[in-house]
Amino acid sequence: MRIAVAGGTGTVGRHVVDVARQRGHEVVGLSRAGGVDLATGRGLDPALAGVETVIDVAGINSTATKxxxxxxxxxxxxxxxxxxxxxxxxxxxxxxxxxxxARSGLYAGKLAQEESVRHGDLPWTILRSTQFHEFVPLVVKVASAGPVVVVPKMFTAPVAAREVAEALVDAAEAGPRGRIPDLGGPRSEQLAGLVRTYLQRTGQRKKVVEAPFPGPMGKAMRSGALIPAAGSAVGRQTFLDWLDELPR
Structure with missing residues (x-):
């Protein structure tokens, strides 16, 4: 199958490309580096020539709702x-x-994306997943102020990006199925605890301060509403397993 991957150089996208190629698929990357701009549509027509399935894992580094x-x-x-x-x-x-x-910030953007897909003219599949293990070092990077990391109060069930990629390629191979079961990691964790473990394992001396995130998103974070319900798909790799694979 000829598969195009939007966001193929990102955290999950690079795994999607690798998994798809390992399974014998022909993969086309949709990226600005390759002359494709999703926001304007530039370069999409020639890039999609002969493509049978598109896997969209493109993202944006912004928490601004609009x-x-x-x-x-x-x-x-x-x-x-x-x-x-x-x-x-x-x-x-x-x-x-x-x-x-949690209908604000990035989550509002993803809801808008889902609506566009549901009301489009193409058969579709939507997979929702929890945050990836890589979310923890990202929090440390963007939320550090000197020796302090300010972490939102949040329950999460982090999942391996590789396992999300495998599920997306599975979905591509299975054909359109609409909304499929959510995918979460094997354990429910508090984000602050994950950050402390990451800092300790990587030798960073920073103090972790928990603070409630405002609005509906903050309420969802604190209540555990961002963790998939019973009956959802469950990944295999724990956060500690992922840490063990990091270069020392």
Whole structure:
């Protein structure tokens, strides 16, 4: 199968590309480096020539609600329109578990993306997953102020990016199935505890301070509403397993 991957150089995307190629699929990357801009639609038509399935794992580094909604709406609509012109048969998209309970910031953008996909003219599959293990070092990077890391009060069930990628390629191979079961990690954890463990394991001396995130998103974080419900798919790799694989 010829598969195009939007966001193929990102945390999950690079695994999607690798898994798909290992399974014998032909993979096309959709990235600005390759002359494709999802936000404007530039370069999409030639890139999608002969593509049967698109896996969309593209993202944006912003928590601003309007910016996230605008990006995911425009990118999805441009991508879907180009897919229709190219004769693509299946659109697979990665979303986030629990976003119905947190309609702001990045989550609002992903909800807008899901709506675009559901109301588009192409058969689709949506997989929602929890945060990846790589979310923890990202929090340390963006939330550090000198020797302090300010961490939102949050329950999460981090999952391996590789396992999310495998599930996305599985979905591509299975054909359109609509909303499939959410995927979460094997353990429910408090984000502050994960950050402390990461700092200790990587030799960083920082104090972790928990602070409640405001609004509906903060409430969802604190209540555990971002953890998949019973009956969802469960990954294998724990956060500690992931840490053990990091270079020393």
């Amino acid at each position: 910016k996230a909604v605008d990006f995911f709406t425009n990118a999805s609509q441009n991508l879907l329109a180009a897919e229709k012109r190219a004769g693509v048969k299946h659109h697979v998209v990665l979303s986030i578990a629990g976003i119905d309970n």
